[in-house]
Amino acid sequence: MLNDAPDWLNTHLAATLPDMHTNEQRMRWVIDLARENIAQQTGGPFAAAVFDINSGKLIAASVNRVESLQCSLAHAEMMALAAAERHVGHFDLSATDLDANGMACELVTSSEPCAMCFGALPWSGIRRLVCAARAVDAEKIGFDEGPKHPNWQRELERRGIAVQRDVSRDEAVAILIAYHASGGMIYNGLFMR
Numbered sequence: 001m002l003n004d005a006p007d008w009l010n011t012h013l014a015a016t017l018p019d020m021h022t023n024e025q026r027m028r029w030v031i032d033l034a035r036e037n038i039a040q041q042t043g044g045p046f047a048a049a050v051f052d053i054n055s056g057k058l059i060a061a062s063v064n065r066v067e068s069l070q071c072s073l074a075h076a077e078m079m080a081l082a083a084a085e086r087h088v089g090h091f092d093l094s095a096t097d098l099d100a101n102g103m104a105c106e107l108v109t110s111s112e113p114c115a116m117c118f119g120a121l122p123w124s125g126i127r128r129l130v131c132a133a134r135a136v137d138a139e140k141i142g143f144d145e146g147p148k149h150p151n152w153q154r155e156l157e158r159r160g161i162a163v164q165r166d167v168s169r170d171e172a173v174a175i176l177i178a179y180h181a182s183g184g185m186i187y188n189g190l191f192m193r
């Protein structure tokens with residue numbers, strides 16, 4: 001189920017993609033997916049993608065699908081990691097470091113990972129996390145980011161995962177605000193109790 005992408009995204013991915021050599025280019029592309037996920041009404045205002053750090057090659061991309069799949073696990077980051085792992089045929093994306101191509105994976109996400117997605121990162125084998133909006137930005141419109149470790153960046157870096165924040169943050173925040181203003185569903189552990 002975590003590999004399920006909406007039809008519009010599969011069509012989008014089948015098209016020729018632009019070169020995305022910088023993190024800013026990759027993030028803008030990911031943010032466009034979040035915007036389209038709202039427009040297509042296929043999920044929440046979040047998107048994520050896995051790239052090869054060195055070449056900029058897209059490995060997998062996904063969007064939030066919690067509501068459309070009725071699956072609390074279906075955050076964009078979890079979906080993108082699952083799709084990338086299936087694509088490379090290994091549960092540990094760092095195993096691809098051994099490839100002749102020297103591939104190393106990064107997760108580019110339109111919003112900082114919540115507690116669940118943060119928890120999944122060390123087991124995924126990514127080597128870098130790139131975020132746009134901060135957790136506080138998602139919390140401002142009502143999402144609950146969960147009980148994340150207060151030193152989450154340091155915990156990731158201790159495990160060999162570099163963290164880069166605030167890449168195109170303003171653009172990602174604008175999408176969160178637009179989603180909220182349009183009456184988009186806000187779901188989380190606090191909301192449901």
Ligand SMILES: [Zn+2]
Pocket residue numbers: 075076077113114115116117118
């Ligand atoms: Zn999450």
